[in-house]
Amino acid sequence: MSTGPNRILDEFAKLMTDAAGAAQGVRREVETAFKGQAERILNSMDVVQREEFEAAREMAAKAREENGRLASRIETLEARIAELTGQATPAAPAKPKPKK
Structure with missing residues (x-):
């Protein structure tokens, strides 16, 4: 010691x-x-967790992209129908600006 x-x-x-x-x-x-x-x-x-928010945001972005593709496809189909039937092409509504 x-x-x-x-x-x-x-x-x-x-x-x-x-x-x-x-x-x-x-x-x-x-x-x-x-x-x-x-x-x-x-x-x-009732605060949303970050992971849930990110998942919802991704789903919304994909839905916006799909809506844009579908709107373009509809416009193309309407123009084709008008061409085949000899009608004037209907006035296309103004496209909303995409949100970021």
Whole structure:
């Protein structure tokens, strides 16, 4: 066993190590409690999760693209029908600007 100032420093170092370990444990507990409370609050507010939002946004973008393709196809078919029947081509409605 060591005696004198070295023993005091060893005990102090051990005390600081134990205190640091306890502080980390307390920090983990506080983080867990905070995350749980934040999750409960967000769930009660009906906030959409990021993954769900991204999926819905992708679906909307695909739907806009498909609508554009279908509108173009309809215009082509209407022009072809007008050509075959000898009618004037109906005035095409103004296309809305795509949103980004």
